[in-house]
Amino acid sequence: MSPPSQPPSRSTKRDLERYAGLFAARTRVMTSSAMRDMMAVTARPEVISLAGGLPDTSTFPPETLAAVTARIAQESSAKALQYGPTDGLYETKECIAEVMAAEGMTVDLDDLVVTTGGQQVIDLVVKTLIDPGDVIIAEGPTYPGAVPTFNAYQADVVHVDMDADGMRVDRLEETIDRIAAEGRRLKFIYTVPTFQNPGGATMSLERRRQLVRIAAQREVLVLEDNPYGLLRYEGDALPPLYALDGGVYVMYLGTFSKILSPGIRLGWVSAPPPVLDKINVGKQGADLCTSTLSQLMVQAYFERGDWRDYVGSLTEVYRPRRDAMLEALEEFFPPQAVWNRPKGGMFVWVTLPDFIDTTDLLARALRDNVAFVPGAGAFLDGRGHNSMRLNFSASGEDRIREGIRRIGKVISEQMELYGTLTGEMPAITTEELEIARQEDDANAGAEVVELRRRRAAGE
Numbered sequence: 460m461s462p463p464s465q466p467p468s469r470s471t472k473r474d475l476e477r478y479a480g481l482f483a484a485r486t487r488v489m490t491s492s493a494m495r496d497m498m499a500v501t502a503r504p505e506v507i508s509l510a511g512g513l514p515d516t517s518t519f520p521p522e523t524l525a526a527v528t529a530r531i532a533q534e535s536s537a538k539a540l541q542y543g544p545t546d547g548l549y550e551t552k553e554c555i556a557e558v559m560a561a562e563g564m565t566v567d568l569d570d571l572v573v574t575t576g577g578q579q580v581i582d583l584v585v586k587t588l589i590d591p592g593d594v595i596i597a598e599g600p601t602y603p604g605a606v607p608t609f610n611a612y613q614a615d616v617v618h619v620d621m622d623a624d625g626m627r628v629d630r631l632e633e634t635i636d637r638i639a640a641e642g643r644r645l646k647f648i649y650t651v652p653t654f655q656n657p658g659g660a661t662m663s664l665e666r667r668r669q670l671v672r673i674a675a676q677r678e679v680l681v682l683e684d685n686p687y688g689l690l691r692y693e694g695d696a697l698p699p700l701y702a703l704d705g706g707v708y709v710m711y712l713g714t715f716s717k718i719l720s721p722g723i724r725l726g727w728v729s730a731p732p733p734v735l736d737k738i739n740v741g742k743q744g745a746d747l748c749t750s751t752l753s754q755l756m757v758q759a760y761f762e763r764g765d766w767r768d769y770v771g772s773l774t775e776v777y778r779p780r781r782d783a784m785l786e787a788l789e790e791f792f793p794p795q796a797v798w799n800r801p802k803g804g805m806f807v808w809v810t811l812p813d814f815i816d817t818t819d820l821l822a823r824a825l826r827d828n829v830a831f832v833p834g835a836g837a838f839l840d841g842r843g844h845n846s847m848r849l850n851f852s853a854s855g856e857d858r859i860r861e862g863i864r865r866i867g868k869v870i871s872e873q874m875e876l877y878g879t880l881t882g883e884m885p886a887i888t889t890e891e892l893e894i895a896r897q898e899d900d901a902n903a904g905a906e907v908v909e910l911r912r913r914r915a916a917g918e
């Protein structure tokens with residue numbers, strides 16, 4: 460009698476060998492996103508995930524969704540179920556222009572392509588501009604979700620450090636000169652200037668002006684990625700780079716993901732017409748057009764006229780969550796940890812002593828049912844191993860506090876282990892405390908204030 464047939468395992472060693480010869484060369488440098496890899500684990504209800512960049516969609520009124528979808532079904536069912544133009548529906552572009560106007564930008568609707576999320580913009584811009592080995596300048600750390608895209612197209616990413624005022628634009632010119640002197644081709648500068656993911660920092664007005672000036676003088680394109688600009692919890696709004704430059708060198712990425720829903724997968728790009736034409740061709744090959752149903756949902760929703768109220772309600776939900784996270788960090792993280800105080804967005808970036816590797820730490824934290832994004836996923840030059848990104852938009856205050864308590868415990872264990880093995884206790888010295896105080900004073904008026912722990916070890 461033949462044995463019962465077994466379902467084939469998902470990938471045996473033999474399978475892998477068989478397929479390896481088929482894969483394109485670029486797959487050897489393709490990497491997986493630090494965040495998406497974790498989604499399966501973090502979806503478990505017992506896990507407190509401070510890892511994802513998820514907006515809290517439970518805040519969106521189900522009645523509104525029902526009304527919007529019912530209206531589409533009644534009034535434009537055939538259109539909603541049909542293909543649309545690659546660059547998007549005119550009426551959707553009108554909604555986009557409204558969102559951009561809310562942040563002080565004017566845009567010609569012909570300069571827009573509606574995309575399948577902002578993520579597709581990153582893919583299409585890189586696809587349009589990058590040959591293997593071409594250079595992209597990006598903040599260090601940069602958006603972890605862009606890293607797999609940069610890798611897939613074999614871009615050479617040069618990081619420019621950040622501080623409390625965002626990208627160190629004062630170092631930009633020397634970086635551009637160095638890239639040119641090395642005979643490498645710089646194609647564009649990628650930046651998230653407002654409430655950066657993952658760093659939380661916001662680029663100061665002075666640096667924004669400087670960046671736009673350098674872009675014009677050096678004739679370098681900039682991709683401004685701005686999903687979080689409307690999620691401000693304190694302070695005054697700053698003009699986007701796109702508004703300062705008028706869309707000449709600055710390409711703009713926007714998205715409905717963080718102000719309405721990531722599930723509808725709707726974003727957009729504005730770029731100089733020759734670049735936009737190539738982006739359009741790239742999009743034809745990628746997905747023909749963005750979901751017409753999603754575009755009609757945005758239109759129907761915007762016609763209600765209350766989209767800004769919903770964004771306002773989101774800021775009211777997220778502000779106390781940010782505060783809860785900052786308070787819990789004060790309470791549960793060791794004195795050697797350093798973090799920032801974001802004035803908006805969804806993330807706090809924490810840096811720990813150099814001997815801690817947050818990728819290892821995550822494995823330990825997951826055993827305690829808590830997750831964060833290890834910092835290494837936000838750099839392409841091997842840095843970030845002792846940093847982590849913490850999200851405060853997706854969990855309520857109590858869970859945030861408990862999550863930070865658990866991570867703090869795991870960090871303390873690592874620090875004790877280090878102390879036992881080396882005989883040293885990494886402590887903040889009086890001298891370091893003084894430097895930290897001076898930095899705090901200098902940063903007092905800045906967009907993001909570095910909060911150094913003032914408590915010496917053992918206090």
Ligand SMILES: Cc1ncc(COP(=O)(O)O)c(C=O)c1O
Nearest residue numbers: 512576577578602656714716726
């Ligand atoms: C900086 C940044 N850019 C782009 C995206 C992509 O967002 P989406 O594709 O949902 O519009 C995200 C999502 O978290 C982001 O944080």
